[in-house]
Amino acid sequence: MMIGREPLLRADGVTKEFFGVTALSNVDFELAAGEIHALVGENGAGKSTLIKILTGAYRRDRGRIALEGESIDPADVMDAQKLGIGTVYQEVNLLPNLTVAENLFLGREPKRFGLTSPREANRRSREILSQYGLDIDVTAVLATYSVAVRQIVAIARAVDLSGKVLILDEPTASLDAAEVSRLFSILEDLKARGLGIVFITHFFDQVYRIADRVTILRNGQKVATRPIAGLERIELVSMMLGRELQEQEAHGAEPVDYSKKPVVASFEGVGKRGRIAPFDLTMHAGEVVGVAGLLGSGRTETAELMFGIAQPDEGRIAVDGRPASFSSPREAIHHGFGFCPEDRKLDGIVDDLSVRENVILALQARRGWAKPLSRKEQEEIADRYIAALDIRTSDREKPIKFLSGGNQQKVILARWLATDPRLLILDEPTRGIDVGAHAEIIRLIGELRERGMSLLVISSELEELVAYATRVRVLADRRHTGELEAGAITPDTIMRAIAAGEDETPGDRGGKGRAAEILAEGAA
Amino acid sequence: MTSSRLFPLATTFVIFLIAYGLCIAEFPNMLSTRVVGNLLTDNAFLGIAAVGMTFVILSGGIDLSIGSVIAFTGVFLAVAMGDWGVPPVLALVIVLALTTAFGALMGAMIHYLAMPPFIVTLAGMFFARGMAFLISIDSVPITADLYDTLQGLYYRMPGGGRLTFIGVAMLAVVLLGIVLAHFTSFGRNVYAIGGNRQSAELMGVPIARTTILIYALSSFLAGLAGIAFSLYTSAGYSLAAVGVELDAIAAVVIGGTLLTGGSGYVAGTLLGILIMGLIQTYIVFDGTLSSWWTKIVIGLLLFSFIALQRGLVWLSARRRGAAMPA
Amino acid sequence: ADMTVGFSQIGSESGWRAAETTLTKEQAEKRGIDLKFADAQQKQENQIKAIRSFVAQGVDAILLAPVVATGWDQVLEEAKDAEIPVVLLDRQVDSSDDLYLTAVGSDLEHEGEVAGDWLVKEVGDKDCNVVELQGTTGSSPAIKRKAGFEKAISGHDNVKIVRSQTGDFTRTKGKEVMESFLKAENGGKDICALYAHNDDMAVGAIQAIKEAGLKPGSDILVVSIDAVPDIFLAMANGEANATVELTPNMAGPAFDALEAYKKDGKEPPKFIQTESKLYTQSDDPKAIYEEKKNQGY
Amino acid sequence: MPATIKRVLPQLAALVVILALNTAIAPGFLDIAYANGRLYGSLIDILNRGAPVALLAIGMTLVIATRGIDLSVGAVMAICGAVAAALITGDHSLAATILMTLGVGILCGLWNGALVAFLGIQPIIATLILMVAGRGIAQLITEGVILTFNDPGLIFVGSGSVFGMPFPVILWIVIGIAASLIFRTTALGLLVEAIGINRRASALAGIGTSALLLAVYAASGLCAAVAGIVAAADIRGADANNAGLWLELDAILAVVVGGNSLMGGRFSIAGSLIGAMIIQSVNTGILLAGFPPEFNLVIKAAIIVVILVVQSPASHTLFAFFKHRPGRAAETPAGAAKPEEGGAR
Ligand SMILES: Nc1ncnc2c1ncn2[C@@H]1O[C@H](COP(=O)(O)OP(=O)(O)OP(=O)(O)O)[C@@H](O)[C@H]1O
Numbered sequence A: 001m002m003i004g005r006e007p008l009l010r011a012d013g014v015t016k017e018f019f020g021v022t023a024l025s026n027v028d029f030e031l032a033a034g035e036i037h038a039l040v041g042e043n044g045a046g047k048s049t050l051i052k053i054l055t056g057a058y059r060r061d062r063g064r065i066a067l068e069g070e071s072i073d074p075a076d077v078m079d080a081q082k083l084g085i086g087t088v089y090q091e092v093n094l095l096p097n098l099t100v101a102e103n104l105f106l107g108r109e110p111k112r113f114g115l116t117s118p119r120e121a122n123r124r125s126r127e128i129l130s131q132y133g134l135d136i137d138v139t140a141v142l143a144t145y146s147v148a149v150r151q152i153v154a155i156a157r158a159v160d161l162s163g164k165v166l167i168l169d170e171p172t173a174s175l176d177a178a179e180v181s182r183l184f185s186i187l188e189d190l191k192a193r194g195l196g197i198v199f200i201t202h203f204f205d206q207v208y209r210i211a212d213r214v215t216i217l218r219n220g221q222k223v224a225t226r227p228i229a230g231l232e233r234i235e236l237v238s239m240m241l242g243r244e245l246q247e248q249e250a251h252g253a254e255p256v257d258y259s260k261k262p263v264v265a266s267f268e269g270v271g272k273r274g275r276i277a278p279f280d281l282t283m284h285a286g287e288v289v290g291v292a293g294l295l296g297s298g299r300t301e302t303a304e305l306m307f308g309i310a311q312p313d314e315g316r317i318a319v320d321g322r323p324a325s326f327s328s329p330r331e332a333i334h335h336g337f338g339f340c341p342e343d344r345k346l347d348g349i350v351d352d353l354s355v356r357e358n359v360i361l362a363l364q365a366r367r368g369w370a371k372p373l374s375r376k377e378q379e380e381i382a383d384r385y386i387a388a389l390d391i392r393t394s395d396r397e398k399p400i401k402f403l404s405g406g407n408q409q410k411v412i413l414a415r416w417l418a419t420d421p422r423l424l425i426l427d428e429p430t431r432g433i434d435v436g437a438h439a440e441i442i443r444l445i446g447e448l449r450e451r452g453m454s455l456l457v458i459s460s461e462l463e464e465l466v467a468y469a470t471r472v473r474v475l476a477d478r479r480h481t482g483e484l485e486a487g488a489i490t491p492d493t494i495m496r497a498i499a500a501g502e503d504e505t506p507g508d509r510g511g512k513g514r515a516a517e518i519l520a521e522g523a524a
Numbered sequence B: 001m002t003s004s005r006l007f008p009l010a011t012t013f014v015i016f017l018i019a020y021g022l023c024i025a026e027f028p029n030m031l032s033t034r035v036v037g038n039l040l041t042d043n044a045f046l047g048i049a050a051v052g053m054t055f056v057i058l059s060g061g062i063d064l065s066i067g068s069v070i071a072f073t074g075v076f077l078a079v080a081m082g083d084w085g086v087p088p089v090l091a092l093v094i095v096l097a098l099t100t101a102f103g104a105l106m107g108a109m110i111h112y113l114a115m116p117p118f119i120v121t122l123a124g125m126f127f128a129r130g131m132a133f134l135i136s137i138d139s140v141p142i143t144a145d146l147y148d149t150l151q152g153l154y155y156r157m158p159g160g161g162r163l164t165f166i167g168v169a170m171l172a173v174v175l176l177g178i179v180l181a182h183f184t185s186f187g188r189n190v191y192a193i194g195g196n197r198q199s200a201e202l203m204g205v206p207i208a209r210t211t212i213l214i215y216a217l218s219s220f221l222a223g224l225a226g227i228a229f230s231l232y233t234s235a236g237y238s239l240a241a242v243g244v245e246l247d248a249i250a251a252v253v254i255g256g257t258l259l260t261g262g263s264g265y266v267a268g269t270l271l272g273i274l275i276m277g278l279i280q281t282y283i284v285f286d287g288t289l290s291s292w293w294t295k296i297v298i299g300l301l302l303f304s305f306i307a308l309q310r311g312l313v314w315l316s317a318r319r320r321g322a323a324m325p326a
Numbered sequence C: 001a002d003m004t005v006g007f008s009q010i011g012s013e014s015g016w017r018a019a020e021t022t023l024t025k026e027q028a029e030k031r032g033i034d035l036k037f038a039d040a041q042q043k044q045e046n047q048i049k050a051i052r053s054f055v056a057q058g059v060d061a062i063l064l065a066p067v068v069a070t071g072w073d074q075v076l077e078e079a080k081d082a083e084i085p086v087v088l089l090d091r092q093v094d095s096s097d098d099l100y101l102t103a104v105g106s107d108l109e110h111e112g113e114v115a116g117d118w119l120v121k122e123v124g125d126k127d128c129n130v131v132e133l134q135g136t137t138g139s140s141p142a143i144k145r146k147a148g149f150e151k152a153i154s155g156h157d158n159v160k161i162v163r164s165q166t167g168d169f170t171r172t173k174g175k176e177v178m179e180s181f182l183k184a185e186n187g188g189k190d191i192c193a194l195y196a197h198n199d200d201m202a203v204g205a206i207q208a209i210k211e212a213g214l215k216p217g218s219d220i221l222v223v224s225i226d227a228v229p230d231i232f233l234a235m236a237n238g239e240a241n242a243t244v245e246l247t248p249n250m251a252g253p254a255f256d257a258l259e260a261y262k263k264d265g266k267e268p269p270k271f272i273q274t275e276s277k278l279y280t281q282s283d284d285p286k287a288i289y290e291e292k293k294n295q296g297y
Numbered sequence D: 001m002p003a004t005i006k007r008v009l010p011q012l013a014a015l016v017v018i019l020a021l022n023t024a025i026a027p028g029f030l031d032i033a034y035a036n037g038r039l040y041g042s043l044i045d046i047l048n049r050g051a052p053v054a055l056l057a058i059g060m061t062l063v064i065a066t067r068g069i070d071l072s073v074g075a076v077m078a079i080c081g082a083v084a085a086a087l088i089t090g091d092h093s094l095a096a097t098i099l100m101t102l103g104v105g106i107l108c109g110l111w112n113g114a115l116v117a118f119l120g121i122q123p124i125i126a127t128l129i130l131m132v133a134g135r136g137i138a139q140l141i142t143e144g145v146i147l148t149f150n151d152p153g154l155i156f157v158g159s160g161s162v163f164g165m166p167f168p169v170i171l172w173i174v175i176g177i178a179a180s181l182i183f184r185t186t187a188l189g190l191l192v193e194a195i196g197i198n199r200r201a202s203a204l205a206g207i208g209t210s211a212l213l214l215a216v217y218a219a220s221g222l223c224a225a226v227a228g229i230v231a232a233a234d235i236r237g238a239d240a241n242n243a244g245l246w247l248e249l250d251a252i253l254a255v256v257v258g259g260n261s262l263m264g265g266r267f268s269i270a271g272s273l274i275g276a277m278i279i280q281s282v283n284t285g286i287l288l289a290g291f292p293p294e295f296n297l298v299i300k301a302a303i304i305v306v307i308l309v310v311q312s313p314a315s316h317t318l319f320a321f322f323k324h325r326p327g328r329a330a331e332t333p334a335g336a337a338k339p340e341e342g343g344a345r
């Protein structure tokens, strides 16, 4: 396309080592003005590292970066921002203690008479966010909003900051379909204005939908840069993995009557005022209940009540037919529950501890402090899951904070698998996980189900739900509005059920419009 | 809503009013302009220093050196004006420059050497008091005319209370602190660093400059507090203001600022100072407590304030949760 | 009660001060005076606050045991404006003397001198290396007791201070610092006498001397100041040689003066000096110990 | 374990340097003599005088590992010293006295722990309450006087000796080793580190964070109680006014000089103990040097700064930078401030 002309942003021979482990070796990268350039690769391939180097968050060991032909050397993120490069890093790096507006305008607060003007910042924030269909109180602190909202705010900030280049590292990891299409239309606009956009994702659909070119990284090396047009999907995957990927079975699970199977736990009229309306849910052994809904529909809240993180103010819980109540996750775990949380950075990883320690943490906590797992047992468990989930780490003793985002996610998953729970709740388990591992996790869920584990899986990825769910709970506006039985589960039916639920209970997000949007989206 | 962010602050204010009311019920004399004037004047130096401490704590740090810096300032001023014959105004300028530079140095060590603020400022605490000792171990009176003038500047309120220069200066510092915290980029950056240093860095906040400025500001205000203290006592003494850092920290925290950083208000600090002053005044008015009961009662009152505050905030969080549409 | 008196005490940093507080309360009770007690926790600012509160409260008189000499002008003036007489206890201030009614106390420098004179007499012409345990660096007793002692030994070249460190007026530090003095001075063989700015440090140091295998009181002479009960116990055992008394009953003379002033406006002298009495082993320390034991030290 | 030793190498190096300095200042510093059934010498003094801070540092290490801090230990020392003196002079047996005193220490710790774990009060303020009130409680017990006692058993704790070693030295070494064993041979160490690094995630993983916090503060109270008994026994009296005064700062300093992070997480008790000895060596060195006391604080400040600067991660980077200078000069300024070292959060 733009060949011949000087690219907007260009990196030559970028190399980066961390404590002797090579994360990037001799990577070249080119971004043209007015293009959307996808960056793909397995977990730990070096994508995030590359963009951190481009934006001055890391120093490179070797290599050259040029913006519009001029050699640049951003010493920190501020430098990069001044050069017109706006970035959303993988872990949503905003400040939960500041308001939405303050987050949007940090570092470039609107001023009046030399002093900052919060009023003006609030006004402009509302304006900006409305482009993303987000009508929220911008004077509330960010901590009160869900991961998804934070993600949108982060994107809005980066877009607003980027004069020339916009870099997005897995921006869509926790967005639903409607949010994604809104984001894409904004990206198209920016592209038309001549911005260069780097877009990292593990969703190939999205790559094909929006990108002009794609660069593939593998093991810290660049494999190729290709125009999307004419690139076969199979080819893309094999370039990324360095091998062929077995074709995913996209059909749903066999319709089996699970109601005959033993009941692991039942929840009757369990609810919490202001959080989630009372719901009934019976979990049988050997079934996977998928949970679908829009952002903020109350999926996470449902899980939190089931796991004792929040206490219901009404309803009955029974485990193995006996009444139970848990006031803390610890008690839930003693009943054989497990919960892999959505926000891995805040609720998941214990960042200074090693991969080994992170894996065995829940198991050890359940055994009690007096019965330590021996070092050998710990190593065995860790090694088993590092192999099973293909966790990319140079060493099981590496602090988890030095792993790539997707690999951290796998470690947290391993933590819960290691406890071998009877009821496992997974909140967005495949967030940020690459295609290879994604297929692996879907296979794993199937296997656990066959072994008789009961699973509740929350996911925004409908295809994924279709692949493993034996039934699907549908939530809208903090209510359980419906359920799809095995056999009737397709992305389209789920979408319709969500939309129907939204229409029933027009909530703060303007139900009608949303429902129409979702359906339109589903049709596209 | 913003009002919910201000809730802890409002709670603290209400607690203060109730407590004052209770005191008056027991000792009607406490409702006099003298007591009000005293609250401001007696706590002026602490208030000024606590404003600086608020910024430090908002950024997630801590400054243990302020008490020593106050002592150093006093001794330096006394000896400079007395023995060395430095003109008073010049001495004031020099001492503020010295303390500010001292704070900047601590900030630079904290940032560039990645050392914990607690320890850097602990060393700073030893150092500043040590320097005060080196200048003079005696308590040195200050006799400059400037001091007489400033001490003579007060407004006599009806009822005999005095609104003194240093009391008003403290209020002015609090006001400026509020503006600095909430209406400048520097203020935003302080909150940002306190929220999460790494994120702030990735959002382009100038960490190095802000950190150095924060500690420079704190030491500058400690210097100013030292000047207020020397006006208060007309003397410099190297053993003065021992433990003031803990009083300041307590005031900041009682005022609703989180020690983990990123959340709190300068105005809250003023309330914290007033609450602590009220506790002391109450104890003196009571006048029956032995030395040891004084300590125990201060501890208990401190505990009740904090527990009450937490209880109210907790209750309101529950109420607000329930008020949302189910 | 016909008179309400506010008493701003420094704190309770030592047994001596606890005794002063106890005796003051006793004296007040005996005379039917309503005493408002305020403990300043060693902080001048707290004392100033307390005096201001006393003024706001409208007491009839104020007793002040000032933690430091400087910085009282303003607050004393305020008390004077409110026509409340102030009596200083046990330490002096450097304010002009029309700001307070009178000061009751001993002369700190004189105490040091008495201790020094005793030592000079005791050793005669012999060479004597003295180690000194100072009070809290910068505190006025530390400064004055040091100066007084030095004045007493000046001119006697055979007596000289070879080491001087602060023991913070505490037993623990007294012991620790004495241990290092002993190490530094040839296991203590080069030390002839110890001068401690208070008895507590001396008591700690005596233990250190004993643990080092020397005999306090004979191998190393021990002289200190305050005359608290425990030092008499040590003297009775022959482990300490002399102490200079600082009486904790400052309130008695203070109340006398106040009552006289209130009754017929009689101005007392500006300084009522208490005696700095020297006690040695020949003063029947055992009996004095028994007598002092119950005075609230 | 070589890994453990490697971990404390910088601290050991610092200790050696300070001791070397002391030797240079005070001739005979290294001499150790044996007399009256015990060892004498400045080195022994350091071990002995450092005992209270070392004991406090053991508990403080654990508290700091949970991202807390315990300002009350000095006051708890005073309380426990007073309790011990009151009990022993009240004709209780030595065993009863010591057990009850330790119980009081644990109680104090539990109070702190409850404020932190259940009321969610920030540790520095939660423990500030007891720091202020505790000394008052101690004075209430002694009524402001130094409560002296003559019980030879209790005195032995402060100035007795076993095999020539002063008993306090034996105490802190044994307790230090015991604590390390308890925390390292069970899973406690790991769990404590986990809650210090990420309390939320730890709770979600099923760790009983509140119970653990209570236990850790109780342990700190227990250590303070032992230190309080040692301090009182040393001077044969409970000095409620001054026992343990400002020792909390020394204990925190010891923990940090020992290479532990105030941000919680990974901890080393051995490191803290060495830290305590470093601090005591500085103090003893100052005393031996014979400077006027006005200089004490400045010297102490300077030495602390030097030790910490040498230990700081940034200076390691700087050191590495000078050792093998990379190709481009512009690449390494202030490397430590970069997130790659600090990691996420
Ligand atoms: N701060 C760090 N310290 C040490 N190693 C690191 C650090 N950051 C990244 N790495 C390593 O560099 C490699 C590349 O990581 P990077 O985060 O760039 O992967 P990624 O392609 O973004 O993966 P993902 O899709 O999981 O986000 C990984 O092996 C990771 O362990």
Ligand SMILES: Nc1ncnc2c1ncn2[C@@H]1O[C@H](COP(=O)(O)OP(=O)(O)OP(=O)(O)O)[C@@H](O)[C@H]1O
Residues within 6 Å of the ligand: A134, A135, A136, A144, A145, A146, A147, A148, A149, A174, A293, A294, A295, A296, A297, A298, A299, A300, A301, A302, A342, A460, A509
């Ligand atoms: N788009 C939105 N607009 C307004 N508020 C939202 C939005 N999305 C989430 N929230 C808020 O975030 C909070 C978290 O919701 P919750 O975690 O239950 O959602 P969820 O269904 O789990 O969705 P997800 O986890 O995918 O964000 C809710 O209190 C909700 O009010």
Ligand SMILES: [Mg+2]
Residues within 6 Å of the ligand: A047, A048, A049, A090, A169, A404, A405, A406
């Ligand atoms: Mg990544």
Ligand SMILES: [Mg+2]
Residues within 6 Å of the ligand: A299, A300, A301, A342, A427
């Ligand atoms: Mg969710």
